[in-house]
Amino acid sequence: MVWDEDTRDAAPFMTKPVAHHHPPIMMQAGFIRPMDLSGPPWGIPIRVTPFKAKHSSDVPNAMGMVVELLDEAGATQVRLGYTADTEYFDELAVHLKDCHILIAHISQPTNEELKSSTQGKKDHLGYRGTIRLMKECRPRLGLIGEFWAGFADLRIDLVKGIRSLSGCEEVFPAGIGMNIQLPGGGIQCTECGEYGPAKQIRVSPPTDLFGNLSYLCPACQLG
Numbered sequence: 001m002v003w004d005e006d007t008r009d010a011a012p013f014m015t016k017p018v019a020h021h022h023p024p025i026m027m028q029a030g031f032i033r034p035m036d037l038s039g040p041p042w043g044i045p046i047r048v049t050p051f052k053a054k055h056s057s058d059v060p061n062a063m064g065m066v067v068e069l070l071d072e073a074g075a076t077q078v079r080l081g082y083t084a085d086t087e088y089f090d091e092l093a094v095h096l097k098d099c100h101i102l103i104a105h106i107s108q109p110t111n112e113e114l115k116s117s118t119q120g121k122k123d124h125l126g127y128r129g130t131i132r133l134m135k136e137c138r139p140r141l142g143l144i145g146e147f148w149a150g151f152a153d154l155r156i157d158l159v160k161g162i163r164s165l166s167g168c169e170e171v172f173p174a175g176i177g178m179n180i181q182l183p184g185g186g187i188q189c190t191e192c193g194e195y196g197p198a199k200q201i202r203v204s205p206p207t208d209l210f211g212n213l214s215y216l217c218p219a220c221q222l223g
């Protein structure tokens, strides 16, 4: 279970102790540094490089991170970027450059953002911040999450726009039931369970309001 102290303190109803498989990782908010978990006591071939994110004032310690999956020689096999909740800022693309997979929290775009390409969003990436990040980082696979969807389910429409305006074709709305194969970055078809290249996968909207998206391989689509 991934759980940070700020969230734990803010959500006292989740006080049941968690059984960890490994010693918990302590990332100091005021002293951000890379952590290599390959050695003892963890023995997990992962390097985590957190960075300070720019979220609302009630979450002063917000952090994004890059997680590198390492091979036995300690070389990076997969570089995975995670924005967490943050608004766009210039160094964000520097922190997240060269990622194979980039996970970005978009949140609900404002009306102003949808009308103007120069309008940013406070506290979250929003539509324009997500486009800018994808355009600057150009990951092999972009995954968009935290749509919020308080007004409408815009997941597919927003990602269509992000693809078009960022020039990155391999961007997908992430969702429950979406599985990614590592290190290759293939996406699992939610119908047959086979993994296929991201560019062959088509996303279909849910049949019920705000339901799960389907990720379909060519064999499972009826053209």
Ligand SMILES: [Zn+2]
Pocket: 189, 190, 191, 192, 193, 194, 216, 217, 218, 219, 220
């Ligand atoms: Zn299939």
